[in-house]
Amino acid sequence: MRNPYELFTGLRYTRAKRRTRFISFISLTSIICIALGVATLITVMSVMNGFERELRDRTLGMASHATISGNEQGLADWPAVAAQAAKNPEVVGTAPYIDGQAMLRQGGALSGVLLRGILPAEERKVADVGDHIVAGDLDALKGGAFSIVIGAELAETLGVDIGDKVDLMIPQASVTPAGVLPRFRRFTVGGIFRVGQHEFDSGLVLINLNDAQALYRMGDRVTGVRLKLRDMFKAPLVVRQIARDMPQIYYISDWTRQHANFFKAVATEKTVMFLILSLLVGIAAFNIVSTLVMVVQEKQSDIAILRTLGATPRSVMMIFMVQGTLIGFAGTFAGVALGITLALNVEALMPILQAVTGHQFLDPSIYYISDLPSELVPSDVIKIGSLSLALGLLSTLYPAWRASRVQPAEALRYE
Numbered sequence: 133m134r135n136p137y138e139l140f141t142g143l144r145y146t147r148a149k150r151r152t153r154f155i156s157f158i159s160l161t162s163i164i165c166i167a168l169g170v171a172t173l174i175t176v177m178s179v180m181n182g183f184e185r186e187l188r189d190r191t192l193g194m195a196s197h198a199t200i201s202g203n204e205q206g207l208a209d210w211p212a213v214a215a216q217a218a219k220n221p222e223v224v225g226t227a228p229y230i231d232g233q234a235m236l237r238q239g240g241a242l243s244g245v246l247l248r249g250i251l252p253a254e255e256r257k258v259a260d261v262g263d264h265i266v267a268g269d270l271d272a273l274k275g276g277a278f279s280i281v282i283g284a285e286l287a288e289t290l291g292v293d294i295g296d297k298v299d300l301m302i303p304q305a306s307v308t309p310a311g312v313l314p315r316f317r318r319f320t321v322g323g324i325f326r327v328g329q330h331e332f333d334s335g336l337v338l339i340n341l342n343d344a345q346a347l348y349r350m351g352d353r354v355t356g357v358r359l360k361l362r363d364m365f366k367a368p369l370v371v372r373q374i375a376r377d378m379p380q381i382y383y384i385s386d387w388t389r390q391h392a393n394f395f396k397a398v399a400t401e402k403t404v405m406f407l408i409l410s411l412l413v414g415i416a417a418f419n420i421v422s423t424l425v426m427v428v429q430e431k432q433s434d435i436a437i438l439r440t441l442g443a444t445p446r447s448v449m450m451i452f453m454v455q456g457t458l459i460g461f462a463g464t465f466a467g468v469a470l471g472i473t474l475a476l477n478v479e480a481l482m483p484i485l486q487a488v489t490g491h492q493f494l495d496p497s498i499y500y501i502s503d504l505p506s507e508l509v510p511s512d513v514i515k516i517g518s519l520s521l522a523l524g525l526l527s528t529l530y531p532a533w534r535a536s537r538v539q540p541a542e543a544l545r546y547e
Contacts (some may be wrong), residue, residue: 137144139372163463165416169220169476170520173409177512178324178475180402182505187398188364193260197364198371198386200378201356206230207382214357216378222370225257225360229230232355236282236337237299238290245286245337247302248346249354258360261338264325268294270324275342275430277324282335284364287324289423299304302347317347356383410519416463417523420456427441429451434537445536453525460524475508495539 160473200213207213207228213547216224227357256262262270265281272279279534280298282290292298303317319339326334345351361370367386375384388395435448474481499506 146239146298158419159459161290162416162419162423162459163466165419166413166460166463166520167467167470169409169413169416170464170473170516173406173413174468174471174508174513175474175506177402177516178404178471178506178508179478179504180405181507181509181512182396184398184402185507186505188395190329192364192387194266194327194336195328195363195387195390196258196358197367198359198374199356199390200374201383201385202353206350206353207356208353210354210357211380213382217286217357217359217374219377220374222362222368222530223359224362224372226358227251227254227258227358228341228354229255230341230348230350232344232348234305234337235301236286237291237301238292238296241290243286243334244337245282245287245335247300247344248336248338248343250338253340255338257488258358261325261327266324266326268321268323268420270323272337273338273340273343275340277322278317278319278343279338279340280319281323281325281338281351282321283336284326285322285330286337286362287321287333287336288537292321295323300347303417315347317343324371326447363450387415389530413516413520414523417460417520419528420459420524420527421531423459423512424452424456424528425534427455427532428535431535438488448535452535453528456528456531459523460521460527464517464520467520471516472508472513475506478506 200217201207210228214228217223218226220243228251230247232243232249234247236245237243250273252262252273255270261281266284268281271282280300282292282298287293290298297318297320299316300319324337325333340349341354345353359374361367361373364387368388371384371386375382376383438448438451439445
């Protein structure tokens with residue numbers, strides 16, 4: 133801005149006079165609308181970030197950041213593989229596992245499950261299933277005891293509790309005098325976990341690694357080794373480093389591949405929600421257009437006087453851009469402040485809102501969580517604030533251009 137008078141004149145036009153109260157009311161409405169749009173966008177994006185974090189933590193709490201597996205016969209030298217992987221500074225935990233399909237039966241109830249053989253002490257290094265035990269103990273999985281830990285929904289489906297017996301059948305045949313029969317073994321329920329995801333709570337069972345080896349007749353082999361990384365977001369890079377350092381060929385995968393579709397869907401939903409809510413900010417920002425158009429119409433005589441005193445069209449344009457930008461900045465600043473406050477306190481405000489309305493918005497029996505998670509990401513705040521300021525500045529261009537085109541002779545003809 134070349135001359136200070138452009139700034140001072142633009143600021144003076146934002147102050148209400150008796151005959152411009154209606155214009156000032158519209159300006160105030162524009163500020164409020166921009167603030168509400170920005171605050172809503174920040175709050176919603178923070179809640180979606182919180183949901184994504186909860187889903188990611190719960191999924192990776194039962195799955196793994198990365199896995200190393202062998203061929204169809206399994207991995208025979210898993211201690212050496214685990215030791216080699218642990219040499220990478222990003223690997224903080226390793227644990228062997230056996231995966232397989234099975235059927236679980238109790239009385240007349242039957243359910244298909246994913247069977248996972250683990251060593252409880254090692255499993256705690258890579259997963260937090262022990263933190264989700266609601267009955268019994270993960271340490272009940274002792275080799276030779278044929279104990280089993282199951283999900284809470286599966287326990288309800290089968291109608292079993294701690295100490296009850298269940299029959300575990302796997303799709304491998306045993307030849308008996310009665311003919312070829314599926315292999316099965318009776319297990320004792322030693323623990324029940326509730327992660328909060330239907331996939332695991334209704335379809336995953338855990339047994340001791342030695343029992344799984346005996347059941348599948350794998351000898352000393354395992355399906356693979358699970359890894360926990362210091363930073364889960366570096367998983368693709370760490371996996372490539374581990375694969376390069378391995379003396380033999382193994383199949384190495386990470387969580388971004390195993391759950392790619394799920395997290396891509398969440399990311400797509402966030403992007404679509406951002407675009408939709410950005411339209412609210414855009415609509416509020418373009419209210420500035422109507423405000424400035426009326427100001428330009430009401431200030432035509434002032435514009436004409438400024439032009440006769442030597443003001444250039446560019447200077448006149450800058451005067452009205454100052455007024456519109458100030459409205460956009462005020463709305464954005466207020467919206468960012470309100471949005472940050474709501475995002476940081478949404479978990480505390482939710483119980484108050486539920487108490488006032490008498491309605492529980494998040495039923496734990498449906499959504500598995502009773503609190504509304506929120507994670508405020510600074511980059512989101514910067515992106516939303518910048519978008520609002522840009523839209524506010526963009527909305528000033530047309531009215532300011534109209535003001536710069538006012539002809540002094542035409543404006544002062546009837547004055």
